[in-house]
Amino acid sequence: MNAKKKMSLAKSVIDIGYFTEDLAQSLDFWRAEVGLDYEPPIEFNDGLTQYRHKLGDSIIKINTSKNLLNNNPGQYAKLLIAREGQTTPETVFDPDGNEIMIVPPGYNSVTGVGICIKTSRVELYKKFYQDDLECAAISDNTFQLGDSIIFLEKDPNASRAGHWVDKGLRYFTIHVRQIDNTYAALMDAGVEPGEAPYSIGKIARISFIKDPDGRWVEVAQRASLAGPWWSED
Numbered sequence: 001m002n003a004k005k006k007m008s009l010a011k012s013v014i015d016i017g018y019f020t021e022d023l024a025q026s027l028d029f030w031r032a033e034v035g036l037d038y039e040p041p042i043e044f045n046d047g048l049t050q051y052r053h054k055l056g057d058s059i060i061k062i063n064t065s066k067n068l069l070n071n072n073p074g075q076y077a078k079l080l081i082a083r084e085g086q087t088t089p090e091t092v093f094d095p096d097g098n099e100i101m102i103v104p105p106g107y108n109s110v111t112g113v114g115i116c117i118k119t120s121r122v123e124l125y126k127k128f129y130q131d132d133l134e135c136a137a138i139s140d141n142t143f144q145l146g147d148s149i150i151f152l153e154k155d156p157n158a159s160r161a162g163h164w165v166d167k168g169l170r171y172f173t174i175h176v177r178q179i180d181n182t183y184a185a186l187m188d189a190g191v192e193p194g195e196a197p198y199s200i201g202k203i204a205r206i207s208f209i210k211d212p213d214g215r216w217v218e219v220a221q222r223a224s225l226a227g228p229w230w231s232e233d
Contacts, residue, residue, distance in 0.1 A: 004185075005134060006132070006133075006134060006182060006185040006186055006189060007133070007134060007174065007176050007182050007185075007186075007219075008176060008177045008178065008182075009146050009174070009175065009176060009177075010175040010176055010177050010221065010222070010225040010226035011057065011146070011175035011222075011225050012057065012146035012147045012148075013056070013057045013058045013112050013113060013146055013147050013148045014058060014113065014115070014145060014146070014148040014172045014173060014174060015058050015059040015060070015061055015172060015173040015175070016058065016059075016060050016061065016079060016113060016115065016169065016172050016173075017061040017063060017164075017169075017170060017171045017172065017173060017218065018061070018062065018063065018096075018098065018168055018169045018170055018171075019063045019064065019065060019069055019165060019166060019167055019168070019170060020062060020063070020064065020095070020096050020167070021064070021069055021167070022095050022096060023051075023062070023064050025095035026062050026094060026095055026096065027051060027062065028095075029094050029095055030053045030060060030062065030094075031053070033092075034055075034081075036053040036054060036055055036060065037053070037054045038051060038052060038053045038054070039051075039052045039053075039054075042203070044200055045198075045200065046065075046067075046165075047065055047066030047067060048063055048064070048065050048066075048165070049063070049064045049065075050062070050063050051063075051064075055081065055112070055113065056112045056113075057112065057147075058112055058113045058148070059173075061173070063165075065165055067165075069165070069166055069167045070162065070166050070167065071166070071167045071168070072161070072162025072163070072166050072167075073158075073159035073160065073161060073162060074159060074160060074161020074162050074170075074213060074214060074215050075098075075161075075167075075168035075169050075170060076115050076116065076117060076168075076169040076170070076171075076172070076215065077099065077116045077117060077118045077153065077169075078099045078100070078101060078115070078116035078151075079098065079099070079100045079101070079113065079114075079115055079116075079169060080100075080101045080103055080107075080108075080110050080113065080114035080115070080116065080149070080151075081100060081101070081102055081103065081110075081112075081113055082103055082104065082105040082106070082107065082110045082111050082112055082113070083102050083103070083104075083105070084105060086102055086103060086104045086105075087104055088104070089101055089102070089103045089104070089107060090102045090103075096167065096168065098168060098169050108142070108149065108151070109138055109142065109144065109149050110149050111147060112147055112148060113148050113149075114148060114149035114150070114151060115148070115149075115150060115151070115169075115172055116151040116152075116153060117150065117151065117152055117153065117211075117213075117215065118153045118154075118155035118158050119152060119153070119154070119155060119158045119212070119213050120154070120155060120156050120157070120158045120213075121158075121212050121213065122141065122152050122154050124212035125152050125211065125212055125213075126141075126152070128191075128211050128212055129143040129145070129150055130143065131189075132186065132189050132190075132191050133145060133174075133217075135150065141153070145174065146174075158213060159213075160213055160214045161210075161213055161214040161215040161216065162214075163216075164194070164208060164216035164218075170215075170216060171208070171215075171216040171217060171218050172217060172218065173217075173218040173219075173220055174217065174218065174219050174220070175220055175221070175222055175225050175226065176219055176220070176221055176226065177221065177226045177227075178221065178226075178229075179197050179205045179206075179207060179219065179220065179221035179229060180197050180205075180229065182219060182221075183196065183197050183207045183209075183219060186209055186219070191209050191210075192209060192210040192211075192212075192214070193208075193209060193210070194207070194208030194209050194210045194216055194217075195207055195208040199229070199230075202223055202228070202230070203222070203223060204220050204221065204222040204223065205220065205221045205229045206218055206219075206220040206221075207219050207220070
């Protein structure tokens, strides 16, 4: 008998979140150089502002904070983006130095977005992605989460991550149905907590968990994707 799944995805792809203190150049990079459409900025809790850019079904979330950002260890190492018409992989860097690889669709199974993680504890990550987040293993160090791809690279010098409100590629977002039940199931499975679910108006109810090195993963229920989490009686 199969175990009950922890997560029911409300969107088949992940979103990517990062923080910058160079907003003007970051916006120019994604809008002018990469050519993404964008939405009006949204102000969130604790002085955070988010600029959302549409990349296929994924969202690139450029965040700013009213507080000074640090440059602690634990960033996600690389973002991979599949682009129609691209014939060979091309590595570029955004204004903050984040590494982005533009690839042909299907390159290493990437049809939308992929993210690369460097860690000294590959075996723990395999358990985290296969058992806890219920990803399909494509190869020994490659996992599929919905339609997005996670790559693991061995790095003996990898450090434990700082907070998600920090410079660089700090988190990605998994969109689910029934966020509170999902978060509870992840906690029951022994996943390290980050932040328990809380609501941002009636836009989204979000939470954070941590991977084996303390990197942050947002697990969220967005009302426009999965319906309300509040009672409408």
